[in-house]
Amino acid sequence: MSIPPLQVSTNQGAAHLASDVVDATDNPNRFSWSPFLWFTPAILILFLVTLYPTIFVIWLSFQKTKYYELVGFTGLANYVEVLRSSEFWDTTIISLTYVGGSLAGAIVLGMASALVLNRAGVTGSTLRVFILFPWTLSMSVVGSIWLWLLNPSFGPVPYVIQKLGIDPGLMLGDPGMALPLIIIVTAWWSFPYVMVMATAAMQSIPKELYEAVEIDGGGAFVKFRYVTLTEILPTLGSTALTLSIMYLTLMTLIIVMTGGGPLGSTTTLSFEAFRGTVQAVNIGPTAVVSIVVLIINVALGALYSRLTGRATG
Template sequence: MSTTRTSPAPATTSPVSSPERGTPTRHVDPTRRQQAIAAWILALPFMALFLVFTAGPVLASLGMSFTDMRSTDMRNPFAVEFVGLQNYLDLLADPLFRKVTVNTALYLVLGVPLTMAVALATAVGLNRITRLKGFFRVSFYLPVVTSIVAVSVVWKFLLRDEGGLVNTVIGWFGVDGPGWLDSTTTALPTLVVMAVWRNFGTLMVIFLAALQTVPRELLEAAETDGASGWSRFRYITVPMLRPVLLFGAVITSIGYLQFFEEAFVMTKGGPLDATKSITFFTYDQWGYGNYAVGSAAAYLLFVAIMLLTWLQFRLLREKD
């Protein structure tokens, strides 16, 4: 009589159930935990630098704007008093701050449309040519990467009242050129023209890349239907460039609201503060030791940038 042996059933692994709810317990993969720890370790140096050199000074300057702190108080910080919104109220009542605010608004109103128009026109022209396109791209973009101090010094010599290249050239045609940087009427527009020449290269590259994404099929179909070149540009190209135009308007507006280097090198804010901007005013206040007033001016400029950016997004964003 033979006995049949039954082999034991293979052992099966089953998740460990919770004694209370009977649900499987999730086990954390040690590898993922190690990766998370490693990621935090790698991020800690950047976070420390950000807190010390960016977030810390920003918060400190914000708190400083509500005090009467001056450079002489650095030796005795306990002498600093809290003044609330007094610095902001004093700035709004200051005739000089009102003047530099108007100057900054003029930089914005004149510079942004002109810069975007020149950049878009140049991009459209470069998008149509086939020869020497790379040469023109580099030539138009070169002022962007050139030292702003060097460029400003060269332009200052070009625009001199006597012996300047600009007045010399227009003098050949019998025109007596003005003192471009010495007149309260021409100094600010002259700086705007110089800033447009220097800055439009960045937008040109961005617009040129965006133009190459416009489907040729749409343009060819519109041309077949008899649409003129201007109509194709207005009703097809520009609407498809709306996101890029919004980006260009935002970054260009922020740049002109922070206008400083050109006026600092070429005019020192003159004549009669005609070219001084809010950023220049803030720089002067810190130089004079008025730390609290300078901080308040900087945060008023920050609020202006935020409001303008919000307005541009409202006006130029894609419609639903």
């Protein structure tokens, strides 16, 4: 019986790898590059999709361009221009407000849903499927749905508000309401993710901990504060970090719903970087804005690692 060529080549590759391991075991002083060659494709892909674009943006931040033509090296001029701009700091405040508000809304809604549905048994499992629906939608679809819901002319949300005797105003056309509404939509879209992560963490908590609290006379709040919240805190931390990075780089929802307006009230750093790449004559300052977003993301990751290190240490 003949052996398929694919099986022969696979067996030969495994035999070569095994021989390398055996040789390295027999002779500890011998170093072989063969095992590391198996990681070469993954390293190349990581470089092409992550490291190279990052290095290119850093290099571009020190250059001056005229549309898509390179003019020359400018040193720190782009950084000085961006950091001295009041619009940059206004945009930074808007971004941090957007991230903080969306994160707070998503965590509160997600935790509340997880606590309620975790005690609902089979009914809770069924309801989770429906609650997950917003998370399955793309941001462009979410933006289109809420554009219709919030339309001041025929949208159901302004209609209900008006029936309650309250003037709904221009909704997304109002500079004072646009950002809070974007935050609400973002929290509505992302809270199912928090619910799933929190539910998984809650279901892994040993029941003996709750029984011990009951023996000591603790009520529902004590169980939540000293058992549930304490046990799921690492999961909530990683979830919050993931969502924060996602919010900082999210711009599709803003593009669809407000386009950064009205009067720049919903212009975040990521949206400004996108708009600058498309419209700006000199892309150098836009690259600086992108680097600021990168620095904030790295800082969030470092802060989370430090906090989790203290918690586990």
